[in-house]
Amino acid sequence: MNWETILVAAIAALGPLLGTILTIKQQNRLIDYRMGQVENSIKTLSAKVDKHNNFDRRIIVIETKLGIKDKQEEKAS
DSSP states (O other): OOHHHHHHHHHHHHHHHHHHHHHHHHHHHHHHHHHHHHHHHHHHHHHHHHHHHHHHHHHHHHHHHHTOOOHHHHHHO
């Protein structure tokens, strides 16, 4: 084998190798971006769930203050 053949083969192998590396880096950036969007969505949904849970607690407090009794409490009396 002569050196020219080895050099040409090495140069030919660099193209696909660099293309693969660049594609992997680009895909990683895209995945990071999408994960950030998912994390923001989860935070938003968690805030909505917390707000809903607090509403449930406030209703119980309001019912207690207004003297509204549960049907089961009325039957027990």
